[in-house]
Amino acid sequence: QSVLTQPPSVSGAPGQRVTMSCTGSSSNIGAGYDVHWYQQLPGTAPKLLIHGNNNRPSGVPDRFSGSKSGTSASLAITGLQAEDEADYYCQSYDSSLTAFFGTGTKVSVL
Amino acid sequence: QITLKESGPTLVKPTQTLTLTCTFSGFSLRTSGVGVGWIRQPPGKALEWLGVIYWDDDKRYSPSLKSRLTITKDTSKNQVFLTMTNMDPVDTGTYYCAHDYSNYVMQFDYWGQGTLVTVSS
Numbered sequence: 001q002s003v004l005t006q007p008p009s010v011s012g013a014p015g016q017r018v019t020m021s022c023t024g025s026s027s028n029i030g031a032g033y034d035v036h037w038y039q040q041l042p043g044t045a046p047k048l049l050i051h052g053n054n055n056r057p058s059g060v061p062d063r064f065s066g067s068k069s070g071t072s073a074s075l076a077i078t079g080l081q082a083e084d085e086a087d088y089y090c091q092s093y094d095s096s097l098t099a100f101f102g103t104g105t106k107v108s109v110l
Numbered sequence: 111q112i113t114l115k116e117s118g119p120t121l122v123k124p125t126q127t128l129t130l131t132c133t134f135s136g137f138s139l140r141t142s143g144v145g146v147g148w149i150r151q152p153p154g155k156a157l158e159w160l161g162v163i164y165w166d167d168d169k170r171y172s173p174s175l176k177s178r179l180t181i182t183k184d185t186s187k188n189q190v191f192l193t194m195t196n197m198d199p200v201d202t203g204t205y206y207c208a209h210d211y212s213n214y215v216m217q218f219d220y221w222g223q224g225t226l227v228t229v230s231s
Binding site (some may be wrong): 034036038040044046047048051052057089091093096097098099100101102103104 | 133147149156157158159162168170172173206211215216217218219220221222223224
């Protein structure tokens with residue numbers, strides 16, 4: 001079982017803002033280790049969406065933003081679009097270079 | 111342009127050993143800090159990190175699977191190998207390899223397409 005907990009699902013209408021949380025512990029997120037976010041469209045490999053807590057790789061729309069506070073992190077999608085319907089995973093690591101993925105959140109566009 | 115591709119058997123029997131190959135291009139495992147990780151995903155379930163090998167041959171494994179996993183590399187051929195012993199039906203899933211940007215941040219910025227492995231007698 002994952003050490004990073006995410007809500008199973010979030011939903012919103014087109015154009016709305018949705019957020020999802022990623023809750024870790026004092027040994028990973030709370031210890032200052034980076035949080036990354038991945039988007040997985042149906043039937044495809046995950047894609048890096050946010051790295052280093054709040055940085056977007058080239059080509060990722062600025063509708064996606066990340067933040068981190070304490071032992072948790074959050075991903076926000078503003079101006080939700082139908083193409084954003086996907087599974088989203090957070091990922092962090094610890095001092096022994098053990099990586100962890102979150103439990104995943106399914107985003108539905110109503 | 112960084113690309114990775116997984117290859118190996120699509121069907122293995124319980125108790126057998128699985129060996130997967132990740133063949134990559136666009137980067138070198140001689141570059142300081144760079145690594146290749148393995149991640150799997152059972153059907154309909156979440157991603158699970160398995161392990162990573164770095165440029166300096168440092169290897170890290172998931173604590174829950176460490177006894178069954180071995181990751182090696184052939185730098186000259188741009189290949190990384192995952193070996194998992196004593197396969198069980200619960201190990202069925204899609205196995206991905208991914209480029210790890212740096213051992214300081216464990217950021218998987220490029221992924222292979224994945225290969226589906228089914229464990230069944």
